[in-house]
Amino acid sequence: MTAQPTRTAIITGGAKRIGGAITRALAADGWHVLIHCNHSRAEAEALATELGNASVVAVDLANPAAADIIMATCAGLPPARLLVNSASRFVYDRIEDFSPAEFDIHMAVNLRAPALLSRAFAAALPDALDDPALVVNLLDAKLASLNPDYFTYTLSKIGFEGLTELTARSYAPRLRCVGIAPAVTLVSGPQTRENFEAVHGLNPLGRGVTVDDIVTALRFIIATPTFNVQTIVLDGGQRLLGLPRDVAHMVKDDAR
Numbered sequence: 571m572t573a574q575p576t577r578t579a580i581i582t583g584g585a586k587r588i589g590g591a592i593t594r595a596l597a598a599d600g601w602h603v604l605i606h607c608n609h610s611r612a613e614a615e616a617l618a619t620e621l622g623n624a625s626v627v628a629v630d631l632a633n634p635a636a637a638d639i640i641m642a643t644c645a646g647l648p649p650a651r652l653l654v655n656s657a658s659r660f661v662y663d664r665i666e667d668f669s670p671a672e673f674d675i676h677m678a679v680n681l682r683a684p685a686l687l688s689r690a691f692a693a694a695l696p697d698a699l700d701d702p703a704l705v706v707n708l709l710d711a712k713l714a715s716l717n718p719d720y721f722t723y724t725l726s727k728i729g730f731e732g733l734t735e736l737t738a739r740s741y742a743p744r745l746r747c748v749g750i751a752p753a754v755t756l757v758s759g760p761q762t763r764e765n766f767e768a769v770h771g772l773n774p775l776g777r778g779v780t781v782d783d784i785v786t787a788l789r790f791i792i793a794t795p796t797f798n799v800q801t802i803v804l805d806g807g808q809r810l811l812g813l814p815r816d817v818a819h820m821v822k823d824d825a826r
Contacts, residue, residue, distance in 0.1 A: 575602035575623050578650045580640060580691070582606040582631065582684070583657030585614035587756055588708070591781040592654055592788060597621040599789070602648050606631075606640055606657065631657055631683035632675055637690040644694070652792070653691045653705045655684040655730075658723075660759055665721045673722045680726035685733050692741045701795050702746045706788060707734045709751035711779075711805035712816065719816035731801065738799040749801030750787050752779045753808050754817050761818050768821045772813075773806030 579596045583589035584605040590613075597603045603624045607614040611628045618624035627643040629636045644650045659679040663672055688705050695703050710727045718724075737747035753773065757766045770778030787802045803809070813820060 573600070575600055575648050577652070578602045578604055578644060578647045579652040579654065580604045580606065580644070580650055580687075581654045581656055582640075582687070583608075584654075585610040585617055588752075588781055588784060589654075589656040590617060591785055592656060593617060593624070594621070595785045595788070596652070596654075597623055599792075601652065604640070604643060604647065604650070608657075632678040634682070634686070636683055637686035640687060641690045641694055650691060650694060651703045653687065653703075654708070654788070655687065655705065656708045657683075658708065659726075660720065660723050662719070662759060663721050663723075664718060668722050673725075676722040676726045677729070680723070681729045681733065684730065685737075688733070688737045688747070692737075692745050695744050697744070699744055702742070702744055702798075704792065705734075705737055705745060705747040706791060707731075707747070707749045708784075709734070709749040709801060711751045711753040711803050711808060713751060714803050714805065715809040715812055717813060717815050719819060734801065735799055742798070746795075746798040748791055748797060748799065750784055750791075751801050751803045751805075752784055753805040755779045755781060755784065758818075765818055765821060769817045771806070772811070772817055772820060773808035774810055775806040777806055779804045779806065 579601040581589055581593050584593040585607040593603050593605055605614045605626050607628050608630050614626045618626050627640050629639045659676050709731055734747050734749045783804050791797050
């Protein structure tokens with residue numbers, strides 16, 4: 571008989587892409603997974619049915635009440651001990667043309683939501699734990715070598731990196747908080763498959779970051795209770811190239 575999970579992992583944006591891979595990995599590792607989604611309700615429900623040890627909560631992270639809704643869904647589940655802030659808004663703009671509306675929605679989804687959710691997650695923890703609970707924030711390798719593309723997205727991730735340290739400082743010893751910052755991993759936004767293939771391995775190692783790399787980093791973090799505050803950057807050393815633009819703009823793409 572398969573043992574029932576004794577702890578819950580919350581994964582925002584956990585229905586597909588990188589979030590979906592994280593959901594599958596954690597379920598395989600014996601966690602009950604709470605899959606957060608917004609527009610991907612059908613995919614989330616199908617994944618939860620497939621995995622068995624999973625639940626779904628659908629809410630727009632731009633809603634200031636989203637954190638409370640997500641944590642309320644944990645009632646009746648095994649205790650929540652892991653939060654993976656994976657969901658992200660990713661829309662192209664520049665400082666020359668960004669709109670206040672797009673700026674606000676990036677900050678709401680990519681920064682305010684994980685801040686509120688981390689706070690609510692920490693508040694639900696007992697005063698004493700044998701091992702600290704864990705928040706893992708999905709950052710971006712471009713923070714190690716900034717460029718001006720995706721202006722409001724990048725600003726939100728700069729704030730998100732700061733939130734990672736502030737969360738760790740605020741809630742120790744009951745909670746540790748770390749980051750994983752991958753370079754381009756999957757085709758994103760308006761990027762074409764041809765463009766992705768051309769730039770995926772644009773780093774000193776000549777090999778692109780994969781979803782499996784992110785999952786491996788997450789498993790290392792979970793298994794290493796003294797790993798705290800720091801961020802694992804998965805970029806094959808791309809920062810050493812000092813790219814002047816986002817990697818997707820380093821080769822010609824007729825779609826842009």
